[in-house]
Amino acid sequence: MNEEILLIAESVSNEKDLPKETIFEAIELALASAAKKKFNDEVSIKVDINPETGEYESFRTWEVVDFETYEDSHIHILVDSDHAEEQGYKIGDIYREPIDNPEFGRIAAQAAKQVIVQRVRDAERLEVIKKFRAYLGTLINGTVKKVTRELIIIDLGDNAEASLSRRDLVQGEIYRVGDRIKGILEESIRENRSSQLILSRSSKEMVVELFKLEVPEIAEEVIQIRSVARDSGTRTKIAVKTNDVRIDPVGACVGMRGSRVQAVSNELGNERIDIVVWDDDPAKLLINTLSPAEVTSIVMDDDTGTMEVVVKDENLALAIGRNGQNIRLSSELVGWDIQISGENDNLDITDSPENALIKFMGVDKDLALKLIENDFETVLKISQAEPSDLEKIENIDIEISETLIERAEEALLEIALADIEDESEGIKSDVALETIKSLNKEFIELLSAADIKNKDDLADLASDELAPILNIDEEEAGKIIMEARADWF
Structure with missing residues (x-):
């Protein structure tokens, strides 16, 4: 032996x-x-x-x-x-x-x-894995060896394989056996099992490494990529900086006729890439990031890491982006929480028809005053007007008239929806457990843990059901239930 x-x-x-x-x-x-x-x-x-x-x-x-x-x-x-x-x-x-x-x-x-x-x-x-650890975090090429429902097996050469999860692919990508593929090499430590090499195409590093390939100035560290924010498959924002005043960092990354940035975008399934100039001042960086939306004011709270940003009303939709994507990526790029609003969002419309028109109609002050002078002081009146009525006002033609009426109709719908939402919130607050005076904070937590979320849920209980939940006697439980049922009588 x-x-x-x-x-x-x-x-x-x-x-x-x-x-x-x-x-x-x-x-x-x-x-x-x-x-x-x-x-x-x-x-x-x-x-x-x-x-x-x-x-x-x-x-x-x-x-x-x-x-x-x-x-x-x-x-x-x-x-x-x-x-x-x-x-x-x-x-x-x-x-x-x-x-x-x-x-x-x-x-x-x-x-x-x-x-x-x-x-x-x-x-x-x-x-x-030891042979490839030197390449962790870098861009590496491989060949698709096997495709399954959950992942793709990539042949890296030298008897090495890496797995690429479907969630680490760029949205919409499809690969077949034999296809060449690029990805960021990473190591996954699995519990009670050995390590495993994995690839990712959805990470921020993927964008950085692709720019290193396409932009020699980045590879040579003449230009630095200081921050990256990415929604894989749809949009990426990067902030670049150079200490060489002779070089335009954004222009160098974009390339002649956009050739460099387009090459990166093509590799990522035509992902949109925004390139801005880095600034050590977070407020200035945010202004660069939101461009071309025009920022009118920024209030910064260093303690909470929050910025309150106001942009022109006509730029608000552009600054927020589809489904809030633009402002979300801007927040990630800058590293601050951002609360954004339009110039007219905080206008006091109480007893001020002028501010009401500015806020809901999106008109300027001069046009609002003209409308009021001609007895169109409310959104409702404008929505009910005929284009010919508005044409009588100086400098308002048929096209502007129709636009104003259309805006007024849309504003009325928005106001109605907001009122419904406020009413719904009011109803929710009326049935909240906090409105019952005999319930302290501890009792409310115990009720929430028992899936009793509001006053109606509590009112439906019997005293012998409530008593063990709150660890009280049935007499006290009965009093709490009767208080919850007060609106019934």
């Missing part, structure tokens, strides 16, 4: 190009696994192999632990036990007791083989 162990270690090491130490460790685990078959209880076995002679010894081991860590007498010894004190053991020491080397039958040999095979596979994978 001794010579056989040496032969196995030698042959597997040569065949798999792995260190002998790795093979000996696998064999030791396999021998320990086989030795455990002799015991009915869960025990800890350690096998030591002499790499020179192939001879090995088997030991049953116990770890010395304190009372809090102690679990099982078959694998642990208490540090304050008589045996531990006699031997002078400390926490973390290992007590070893020699046992007979096991006889290897067919089942034991098969188990040993499985352990060796698995360890060798893990070792091979680890050796491959």
Whole structure:
């Protein structure tokens, strides 16, 4: 058996190009696994192999632990036990007791083989990962080897493979076996399993590495990419900076007739890419980021990291973007929370027809005053007017008249929807548990945990149902329920 162990270690090491130490460790685990078959209880076995002679010894081991860590007498010894004190053991020491080397039958040999095979596979994978660790976080090329529903297997060469999850693809991308593919190489540490190489095409680093390929000034660090915000597959914003006053960093990244930025966009499925000049002042950077929307004021709160931004009303939709994408990416790029509004959002419309028209109709002050002078002081009156009525006003033609009426109709719809929403919020607040005076904060938390969310839910309970929830007697529970039912009478 001794010579056989040496032969196995030698042959597997040569065949798999792995260190002998790795093979000996696998064999030791396999021998320990086989030795455990002799015991009915869960025990800890350690096998030591002499790499020179192939001879090995088997030991049953116990770890010395304190009372809090102690679990099982078959694998642990208490540090304050008589045996531990006699031997002078400390926490973390290992007590070893020699046992007979096991006889290897067919089942034991098969188990040993499985352990060796698995360890060798893990070792091979680890050796491959070690070769590629120098390239982690960089752009790497590969070939699609296999496509499944959940992921794509990429052949990186040198017997290395990486997996590309569907969620790490750019939206809408489809790959087939044999296609070439680029991605950012990353390492995934899986619990209770070995590491794995993975690729990502949806990360911010993907954009940075592609610009390094297309823009020599970035690769040579003449231009720096200081910040990136990305919605994979739709839009990316990057902020660039250079210390060389002779170079236009945005122009260099865009390239002649947009050739450089277009090459990056094409690789990412025509993802839209906005390039702005970096500024160390967050407010100035935000102005650059929101351009061409015109910012009229910025209020910064350093304590909360929040900016209150006001833009011209005609630019508000542009600044926010579709589904809030533009302002969300701008916030990520700058690194501040952004609250955005139009110039007229905070106008006081109480007893001010002029401000009401400016806010709801989006007209300027002069036009609002003209409309009021001609008895069109409300949005409703304008919506009910005929174009010919508005044409009588100076400098208002048929086209402007129709536009004003259309705006007024849209504004009325927005006002109606806002009133419905406010009414709905008011109804919700009227039935909130906080409106019941006999409920303290602790009671409200207990009710919420029991899925009793509002006054109506509480009113539907019986006193014997509520009492155990709040740990009170049924009489007190009855009083709380009657208070919740007050609106019924």
